[in-house]
Structures are given as C-alpha cells and as structure tokens.
Amino acid sequence: MRKTSAGWYMLFVFPLFFIFSTVVLAPFFMGIIYSFVSWDGLPLNPKTFTGFDNYLKMLSDARFVSSSLRTAYFTLISIVAINVLALAFALVATTSLKARNVARTMLFMPYLIGGLILGYIWKFILGDAFKALGEATGLSSIFFNWLIDPNFAVFALVVVTTWQMAGYVMIIYITGIQGIPEEVIEAAEVDGAGFWTKLIRIKFPLIMQSFTICLFLSISSCFKIFDVNLSLTGGGPYNSTEMFAMNIYNEIFSLNNYGYGQSKAIAFFLAAACLTLAQVVITKKKEVEIQ
Numbered sequence: 001m002r003k004t005s006a007g008w009y010m011l012f013v014f015p016l017f018f019i020f021s022t023v024v025l026a027p028f029f030m031g032i033i034y035s036f037v038s039w040d041g042l043p044l045n046p047k048t049f050t051g052f053d054n055y056l057k058m059l060s061d062a063r064f065v066s067s068s069l070r071t072a073y074f075t076l077i078s079i080v081a082i083n084v085l086a087l088a089f090a091l092v093a094t095t096s097l098k099a100r101n102v103a104r105t106m107l108f109m110p111y112l113i114g115g116l117i118l119g120y121i122w123k124f125i126l127g128d129a130f131k132a133l134g135e136a137t138g139l140s141s142i143f144f145n146w147l148i149d150p151n152f153a154v155f156a157l158v159v160v161t162t163w164q165m166a167g168y169v170m171i172i173y174i175t176g177i178q179g180i181p182e183e184v185i186e187a188a189e190v191d192g193a194g195f196w197t198k199l200i201r202i203k204f205p206l207i208m209q210s211f212t213i214c215l216f217l218s219i220s221s222c223f224k225i226f227d228v229n230l231s232l233t234g235g236g237p238y239n240s241t242e243m244f245a246m247n248i249y250n251e252i253f254s255l256n257n258y259g260y261g262q263s264k265a266i267a268f269f270l271a272a273a274c275l276t277l278a279q280v281v282i283t284k285k286k287e288v289e290i291q
Contacts, residue, residue: 035261041258044054054263063239064071064264067247068271074154075222076242081162082169082218083211089166091199091230104174107167115164119231122160123147153233157241160228165221169214177203205286212283216276223272244268247270 035054037047058064089107093100126146134143146152180203188198199243204211226245229235235242242250246267252261253269 013217025109031265032264034259036265037259039259040256041252042256047259054260055267056079057260058264058267063242064251066239067242067244069155070240070242071223071244074157074169074225075219078161078165078222079215079218081213082165082222085162085166086169086214087173089170093170093174094177104171107170107205109167110164111168113164115227116231118160118164119228122156122163123232126156126159134291140222147233148235153237153241155234157225157229157243160232161222161225164228165218169218170209172214172217173207176207180206192287208283208287212269212287215279215283219273219279220276223275244271 001108036049038044038050038054038093039047046261089103093104097103113121128145128150129156130143134140137143146156174263184202187241193201213268224245225243226249229241229243229246230249233241235246245268248261248264251257251264254259
C-alpha cells in the first residue's frame, strides 16, 4: 500500500518537478556557465572563455556600481515607507471603524494592478497631471513633471512602489494583529497601559512573525524592481533611475553583452539571497511565541 501511494505521489509531483527544472533550474545553471564567457548572445557566434574577468569587470563598471548603490538607496527608503504606511493602515483597519472592510478592499486594490500598467498610469499623473496642477495652483515648485528631474525621479519610483505594496503588506499585518489574544490586551489595559505602550511593548513583539514576512516581501520586491522601473521612467533621465535589474537587462538586450550581463545577474541573485536571508535570520530571533 505504501509503495502504491509513493508511486501516485511521484506521478503527480513529476510534471511539476519537470517544469521547475526546465524553466528555473536549467536556465539558472546555464546562466552560471555563460557568466564565465564573452558572448553576444547570437547562437552562431563563438563563446570565449574569460574566467572571472566578467566578475572583476563589474568592480570598475561605474554605471553598474551607480545602479547598485541607487538600488540599495531606493530599497531602504521604500521598505521603510511601505511598512510604516502598511502598519498604520492595519492599525486603523483593525479598530471598530464601520467602513474598515471597505477601506481594506480599497487599500489592497493597487496591488492587483500589474506593474507595467501601474507605471504608465503614474507616468501620466506625475508627468502631465502634476504639471497642469502646478500651473493651475501656482505651486510649480512642488507640482511639476517629477520624471524629468533626476533628483525627483527616484522618489517617484518610491511613491509608486509604496502605493502598490502597502495594501498587500497591510493584509499580513492585519492577520498578525487579529491573532493577538484579546485577554492580553485587556490585561494590559487593566494595568493602565496606554496606546503607545500597548503598541510597542505588546503588539509589536507579538506580530514579529508578520514583520519577518512583510520585510522579506518588501525587500525582495524593491530590490528586484523592474516592471515599474521600465514603464515609469525607463531608467531616465540620464540613467538616474536605472536600477540593478534594468542595468542587467540593458547590458544583455541593448549592448548585447550576454556573458557580462549573466555575471551581473549571478551577482544580483547572490546579493538578493544574502540580503533577504540575513533579514529573516535577524527578525526570526526576535519572534515571540504566543502560548
């Protein structure tokens, strides 16, 4: 009976494993191999083995280094904005507010819009709409086309990413807050704990699991941003918003440096994996089990 069950398990698992191996594992390991060669991506052209030259070249690539630092800066600001806003939304949505279910739905809806479409919508808002609003109100120092100013274009990406992700992250925080036993909150109120004391000393430690998940999702999403970057700014103006993923895309598909682009992709994977793993390990240590 056990052998029969194992056979059925293998029968159902094999198609998924085959697809995963074909779509994910095989291209990943092929990418590692290609990262050690010089190649323009054309099948008939030769591949020249260069060893670690592609990886060493990244250290002197000013555009790549700028994209990496810009991505780190963007990710740091975005994860703070996303999680602070999402936590505030969650605290409001878990009160006795009558319209809380409607508020949850409205706040979650931006996440359902695809990144490319979202970028084009906000491209109009931050471009033509802001410019028209600035001319109509006389506040042209605030309302102007953010996307043509290198100093504001990155913040435009932060605004759009926060607007998209905050509602989704909010749902996870709501789940964590609703999982706190009522008797714990009631006991704190009996002891005279105020709003901020309950929030910092009780709720935050008890929803640390939610913090772990939300930080992981926001860090990985912001670090890997590409679709919104492509549709909203296209990396401009003057490459001032070219993030890590877009730099890799341009290297491979615009400059036809397939081998060098693959080495960047491997470095990108390692950086994202190390960053998210470190975050999970740190926040996991701070989690509190509810007895």
